Amino acid sequence: MKKTERLHHMLRFINQKQHFTLHDLMQEFQISKRTALRDIASLEEMGAPIYVEYGRYGGYRLLQQMQLPPISFNTDELHALYFAMQALRSFTSLPFRTTFESVHKKFMAALSDRQQENIHNMQQRVAFKHTEQIKDSSYLELLLEAAVQQVVMQITYPYKNSEPISRIKTSLRVIQPIALYASKGYWYCQAYDLKKKAYRVFRCDRIMSAVLTDIEPVAHLADIHSEHLQSLWKPSEQAISFQCKISQAGMEQFKQNHYPSIRLKEQDGVKLLIGTYEPHELDFIVSYLAGYGTSIKIVEPEMLKESLRQYYLNLLESI
Structure with missing residues (x-):
């Protein structure tokens, strides 16, 4: 990372922390003690109101929050963002109703002519192959909100995939969503079923109704990360x-x-x-x-x- 870019990131880092030490800077930016001292001097020259606190719990403190410059991205970061956005193209249902077209239009409008030309040239050399989303999912935003806020939901969910719509049998499930993921054209919700007291995965497009409830959530689920859910899976007694x-x-x-x-x-x-x-x-x-x-x-x-x-x-x- 170039010094100017590092100083830009460092300004945001110390503006958020307010109080920091040399070790914080060395660890965050993978720099030596000497480089950290030089960077602090450079930040002071740029007008950052930094003062030293001595003693056992000393370090550096920002006197007041600073007005930070707009976020800027280098060429590699812009390309990385563009690649990441391609994941949106194949999904018609997205949390918060964001569409690829609106995000893509705003992203391209913010680029310089040269950057747009680079993106265009990259499009001619790189192909993005996606599995198209097969069915819309009406409750993604609500499911994500429940997962983030740790709220229990009541959903209506069918017993089987194969029954004709007129013969579908449904059940009311009380669940606490933990995480959402997309795979092979479908959205899935990993959740804890409070009635069955088991972890389950629900296909989001099959959820026929969903409402938030006032039921007390299971506290320890807040500490579970989506990548750990597979180890928590337990089959039913009939499995x-x-x-x-x-x-x-x-x-x-x-x-x-x-x-x-x-x-x-x-x-x-x-x-x-x-x-x-x-x-x-x-x-x-x-x-x-x-x-x-x-x-x-x-x-x-x-x-x-x-x-x-x-x-x-x-x-x-x-x-």
Whole structure:
């Protein structure tokens, strides 16, 4: 990082902290003590009202908050932002109803002619391939608000995917959303089901109604990060265990698409795909396993093996 850029970031850093030490600057900006001292002197020359506090708990203090200059981005940062924005293109449903078009238009308008030319040239050399969003999700903003504020919600959720709309059976679920994520064209909400006392994942487009409640939230969920949720997953008492042998190609496919109830395991030198599914999820798990083709071989249960055979027979009859 160039000195001018570092000083710019340092101004924002000390303006936020108000009180700081040399160690804070050295750790935050990965600089030596000598460089930190020189940077403080440079900031004072720029007019930053910094004074020294001596003693055991001394350091530096900003006399008053400063009027900071507008945020500026270098070329690499602009390119990184542009790449990140491409993730919005394929989603018609986004929290806070933000659209790619409006964000993209404002971003491009803020660039200089030269920067716009660089972006245009990059578009000619880089292709962004996305999975298009398959169905709209009406309650993303509300779900995200509940996750951030740790609020309990009541949602209406169907039992199955496969039923015609006129025959869909629904249930009222009381959940505490923890995190949202998008995968393969769908939005998902990771949540804690207060009635079942279990962690569950809900597909957001299947939520038929959602309201915030005054129910007391579960306190410890505020400390759970989305990447830790898979380790908290627990099947119901009715869940059925399954086990499949899996090849190296299958293992690579698993890493691209898997669910909290499924994991890889090695036993006696044999690679296994193991997991559980709920009785009403049989069609789903069969469809999921069929996607592995010859990369897996079901070991147990026999019922799952027969269901997969029937799935393939139905495919052959439809050709």
